[in-house]
Amino acid sequence: MEKLGLNEIRESFLKFFEGKEHLRLESFPLVPKNDASLLLVNAGMQPLKPYFTGIQTPPSTRITNCQKCIRTGDIENVGKTSRHGTFFEMLGNFSFGDYFKKEIIPWAWEYITVVLNIPKESLYVTIYLEDDEAFDIWSKNTDVDPTRIFRLGKEENFWEIGQGPCGPSSEIHFDRNVELGQIKTAEEFVKAGNEDRVIEFWNLVFTQFDKDEQGNYNKLKNPNIDTGMGLERIATIMQGTNSIFEVDTIKNILDEVSRVSKVKYGETRTEDISLRIITDHVRSTIFMISDGVLPSNEGRGYVLRRLIRRAARHGKLLGIKNAFLNKLCNIVIENSFKAYPELKEKAGYIKKVIKLEEERFSETLDSGMDILKTYIEELKSNNNKILSGDKAFKLYDTFGFPYELTEEILEDAGIGIDLEGFNSEMQSQRQRARSARGHSNYMGNGENELNLIPKNIETKFNGYDKTELQSVVKVLISGEEVASELAKGSKGIIVTEVTPFYAEMGGQIFDKGIIFNDNFKAEVYDCQKNASGKIVHFALMLEGTLKTDEFVTLRVEKKRRTEIGRNHTATHMLQEALKRVLGDHVHQSGSYVDEERLRFDFTHFSALTQEEIIKVEELVNNNIMQSYKVETNIMTIDKAKESGAIALFDEKYQEDVRVVSVGGYSKELCGGTHVRNSGEIGMFKILSEAGVAAGVRRIEAITGSNSIKYLEEKNNLIKEIASTLKCSEKDITNKLQIQLAELKDKEKEILSLKGKLAASSIDEILDDVKEVKGVKVICGVVKGIDGDALRDLADKLRDKLGDGIVVLGSAANDKVEFVAMASKSAIDSGVHCGKIIKEVAKIAGGGGGGRPDMAQAGGKLPEKLEQAIANVPSIIETFVK
Structure with missing residues (x-):
């Protein structure tokens, strides 16, 4: 062969x-x-x-x-x-x-x-x-x-x-x-x-x-x-x-891993295992990222993060000190791009995601490894073979260690993990992951009333240019059964041959409206597609009775449809603006459009600066004012891509697609409804920009009458502020700066008075020095001071005391603050401020810690302050040798 x-x-x-x-x-x-x-x-x-x-x-x-x-x-x-x-x-x-x-x-x-x-x-x-x-x-x-x-x-x-x-x-x-x-x-x-x-x-x-x-x-x-x-x-x-x-293509990758790591394949079993793990995992990660998966702590994002971090760790085991996985992308893509051309198209983006995740892991890996080594040493010194679940969870939650990575490292040391304890700590995260995935029957397809519609029934959306038309009712569903009629007051599903109602998809919300004839009237409050693509109207019967095979009029709420169209077209224009301002790596990661606002998720690796937000907003508004014609064309997917149309990052399209163009500015594959002219959008205003996942940002914005309303509210707020400050609108900033300067002067004066008050308390506090197993102890509640003044007072008391420990507490604004300071001789006797202050703060419903010589803590229960300070001597006694 x-x-x-x-x-x-x-x-x-x-x-x-x-x-x-x-x-x-x-x-x-x-x-x-x-x-x-x-x-x-x-x-x-x-x-x-x-x-x-x-x-x-x-x-x-x-x-x-x-x-x-x-x-x-x-x-x-x-x-x-x-x-x-x-x-x-x-x-x-x-x-x-x-x-x-x-x-x-x-x-x-x-x-x-x-x-x-x-x-x-x-x-x-x-x-x-x-x-x-x-x-x-x-x-x-x-x-x-x-x-x-x-x-x-x-x-x-x-x-x-x-x-x-x-x-x-x-x-x-x-x-x-x-x-x-x-x-x-x-x-x-x-x-x-x-x-x-x-x-x-x-x-x-x-x-x-x-x-x-x-x-x-x-x-x-x-x-x-x-x-x-x-x-x-x-x-x-x-x-x-x-x-x-x-195998040829996989061996090519393994050879490159061997070259980058300077480790020869076939010489030692442990190194060969690491070389093979990196080879396999880098293939997986590149294909996953190409299909839109991003690293996270849940679901498929967690699978990706686990693979990247596992590969990175084995790179370190081979002696690779710096980020290296992104350097392997070219060899993987070179061996597979002919069958999967999207790998080459997205190469820059793939490398960026891998590099950022590997760098993020490197930042936490060293400190996490130090913690894990400490855990291992402690366990071995105590002849213990099981790491507690809470410590395993801390490694996962704080240092980004996947549970499996901790398990793998511990396995090499002959140590297990308290899995039950770890699962208890992880319960909330696991619950979120479970709720994100549904239950399904055979082959993963859920059975519900939407799939009761016979396969031979066809439905058609004819609402791009119409908001009202006539059709015939083909199917009625009441509860979980096909029905012959729907009566007044009941809720049900209405299926017609043709409809102007847009079924929710592609990020665009469903249309609302009414269906009626001389015999009945029903309010459509939702419109969806079932698994086989048939359009269904969820309706509340307002009047009369509806039977199958009746001719009906379907009327979409026109004003709502118009507002949705404004936001949808603006979303297209926003994506183009983001690409022009931030770069071609920007891809849509999700969107939601309704009559109130638009939400657009996109791939980007840092928060937008205020200057970038302004540029994006200006670019969209400038092109709105050009009053571009919004055109729709049906063409093959290949022609659409050749024409420069933007496609969803991880979507699979049919051969013929719908391309929506906003003049010569924006061109995108889309099945939604839009305005006829960009000028109809009126105005575009960004409300917020924030991160929603690693490498994914979100912009929320408004258009049309909603943006005008927003500006009116802002204008009224400015007028109200000016009135309160008793100045003109243009002088608001200057007036606030003057008042802030005055406030700072007052704060300095208050701090000075607090310092004097604290200093006057020194002699009084020194009169109540206690002794615990030969260690001098000063502890007390100081009223009227907090923060810097409390620390300053503790420092002065320690100097006056010479050898010993000072523990002070104070309450202000429904919060409790503690500070502890100790001399070297007290530390030598077993005193540890961090551990002592932690126990003291627990009594007042708080926590904290710090170094042996100095520590701070907080509490939530001011009523427990006196009790906490009263327990200081007994707590110190447990630490003194």
């Missing part, structure tokens, strides 16, 4: 199935769309689930693709074994009720024995124990030796997940040691698999049953085919390697 490269194998597979009338699809993004059951795509068929369930109609009944996937379930084995990786590509071909076993089995055999030319004496086939049909097709429609076909049980050759579509499978295996002779029995075959002699590389799933609640397997009217072949795995076979890390 020919030694084919990974990229060549991918192309040969896709071309082969194109020749079998399959539609070739590009890989879907790693971030699942409309599927709350997964953080990241982890199987080739996962993005196609809506087609298998029938919720959506596939673009072809025959599809082939190569899907990017991420799996982190076996991350601890990555680098330690030859085949584990977090990123992989899955070759697949799929039939949605089209062909079945008698087609796919001969095709699979043709591809591997004719196209790839794999020797037949190296191949074995497994089928489900009871699948006589598959055996007949394999033995009669291919030239495979029937003695090389083994029947295995459900665990090996039957695919099912709970209830729903399922079926037997057939796997194709490669024998890596044919010289040992042919395997004769199923038992020998299973043993050979366990010993890694034979490896499975292609799984053909025959989805032919529907498993019901009683566990019965009912035959599907239209069975499906779902196959999956790991690209990296078949590449190891074709290239005769024992490891995915020796």
Whole structure:
């Protein structure tokens, strides 16, 4: 067989199935769309689930693709074994009720024995124990030796997940040691698999049953085919390697990691593990960032952060001192961009994200490692083998250590972690992560009333130029059932053939309005699309009764639609302005547009300066005043990109797209509603700019009448301030500066008086010196002073006292302050101000700490101040030797 490269194998597979009338699809993004059951795509068929369930109609009944996937379930084995990786590509071909076993089995055999030319004496086939049909097709429609076909049980050759579509499978295996002779029995075959002699590389799933609640397997009217072949795995076979890390494109990356680290591969096991981990993780991170994932402490962002930080740590283990992962981007992109051109398009952005995250990790890694080393030393000195959960959480929360990284480092030291305690500390974060993901049924698609609409019902949006039209009612839903009518006072769902109501999507809120005829009137308070793209109106019946098949008038609330359009067009203009002011790395990360304001999230790595905000605002307003015509054109996605239209960073588009242009200023792919002329926006005003996640900023802004109202409110506020200050509007700043200067003078005077008051208290306090185990102690409550004055008084008392410790407390503005200072001789006796002040402050509902010689603390309970100070001698006694 020919030694084919990974990229060549991918192309040969896709071309082969194109020749079998399959539609070739590009890989879907790693971030699942409309599927709350997964953080990241982890199987080739996962993005196609809506087609298998029938919720959506596939673009072809025959599809082939190569899907990017991420799996982190076996991350601890990555680098330690030859085949584990977090990123992989899955070759697949799929039939949605089209062909079945008698087609796919001969095709699979043709591809591997004719196209790839794999020797037949190296191949074995497994089928489900009871699948006589598959055996007949394999033995009669291919030239495979029937003695090389083994029947295995459900665990090996039957695919099912709970209830729903399922079926037997057939796997194709490669024998890596044919010289040992042919395997004769199923038992020998299973043993050979366990010993890694034979490896499975292609799984053909025959989805032919529907498993019901009683566990019965009912035959599907239209069975499906779902196959999956790991690209990296078949590449190891074709290239005769024992490891995915020796496959051409992956080895190129590993060689570069070796060059950057100056560590030769193949010399020591521990260094090889680090080299392989970095190689794998940098592939994963580059593809994840390319698909819009950013580092964070939750969800898929946490997966990305964990991979980057794990790779960075192994770089340090190899002796790499500075940030280096971003330097590996070029080699990864060079080896994959022909299949995934978006990698090259986003190269600068990808490098920036990785560099920033690695630098952020480096800042905390050293201090965190010091803390962890201290923990390890303490545990070993106390013969303890378990790190407490709260300390593990502190490393995660304060120093950015993923739990798995702490676990990995401790494992090397023979120490475990109190996982239950850690989970308790993490409960709130985990709860947020759980709530961000929904519950789903078979294949991740939730069942609800929206999906009760029959598949043959078609709906159409015809509201770009209209806010009122007539149509016929096709479906009514009341509660969770299809209904024949809706009566006054009830809420329900109305589905019509055509509608002017915009269903919420693309960041634009839904339209509101009314649906009516002579028999009824209903208020539309929401409009959405269901999983199959049908438009549904959520309505409250105000008058009469509505029945299916009635002709109705649908009227959108026009003023609200206009305000939404202003904000939406302004959002497009804002994105263009941000790109011009900040740079081409700016990409939309999310948006929300309603009748009140617009919200726009975008990729950028620092807060905007006031000067940048002003520039962006001016650029948008200047182009609004140009009164550009807002035009819409339908074109192919390739033509749209060629024309310079901005596309969503991680979106997958249909072949034909809608391009919205604002004169020659802005051009963007969009399905929303807009104004006809930029001048209709009136005015654009930024209200706020802030960070919402690592590398993501958010701008909130208003337009039209809302911006005028905002300016009027600001103007009235200025007038009110001027009136209060008894000056003209232009003199407000000068008047405030004068008053602030006067306030500062008063503050200085007050501080001086407090200092004198404190000084007058010294002799009185010194009269009450206590002695605890030979250490002189001054403790007391000082009224009327706080902050600097309290510290200054403690310092003077320590000087007067000579040897000993001073602990003072004061209350002001419903808060308590404590300060402690000790001499060197007191410290030698065991006194530690930081530890003592912490215990004292606890009594007053607070906390704090500091050095042995000086510490400060605060409290929330002024009524406990006297009690806290009264306990000082007994607390000090526990520390003095």
